[in-house]
Amino acid sequence: MFKLVLVLLFALIANANELKLLDGQIQAHTEVFGDxxxxxxxxxxxxxxxxxxLIESISGEFIINSSTLTSDNKDRDKHMYEVLKSSVSPKISFTIIAIEKVGDKYKITGNLKMNKMTHQITTLATITQNDKINMNGDFSINLTDYGIEPPTMFFLTVRNKIDIKYNFDFDKGM
Structure with a gap:
């Protein structure tokens, strides 16, 4: 039985191509209420x-260092790194669990790990395959789900909900 599982695993790995990221971007959005x-x-x-x-066979992991997130305000970025606890837990990762075709889009289920906490999320994405593979979509998270309190200053509060958009272009591989 063990040999059969090993052979099946090897067959899956041998049939999978590593996809090289040609270009990608992750954007986050939130608001300071009233500002x-x-x-x-x-x-x-x-x-x-x-x-x-198949597109549904895509698997893997996406990783960013939270200190690479930048906005149009460097002073606010420094505060954002403190809120995200970048010095203690700098990596934010998303690991694909499954991809399922839903109409003309794909439902991607995966684990988002941030601040040493992991939660399963789903996102609807458009995935196209021509001379390259393009994957783009969006999802939202709450900071408090990851043990992060939205910052407040005087009468201003940052919204708990963070909207995330992503766009990736991959080389199709061999």
Whole structure:
């Protein structure tokens, strides 16, 4: 039985192609109630992504360092890194669990790990496959789900909900 499982695992790995990230961006959005928006983004993304024959076979992990998120306000970015506890837990990662076709989109289920806490999330994405593979979509999280209290200053409070958009272009591999 063990040999059969080993052979099946090897067959799956041998059939999967490593996808190289050509270009990607992750954007976050939240608001300071009664004041302004906060829109940090990063293009500094580490991927370990594989794909078999079907789009639904895409698996892997996306990793960013929270200190690579930048907005149009450097002073606010420093405060954001403190709120995200970047010095203690700098990595934010998303690991794909499953991809399922839903109409003309794909439902991606995965684990988002931030501040040493992991929660399962789902996102609807558009995934196209031509000369490259493009994956883009969005989802929302609450800071408090990850043990992070939205900051307040005087009468201003940052919204708990963070909207996240992503767009990735991958080389199709061999």
């Amino acid at each position: 302004s928006t906060i829109d940090p983004q990063t293009k500094d993304i580490i991927t370990k992504v594989q794909k078999g024959d």
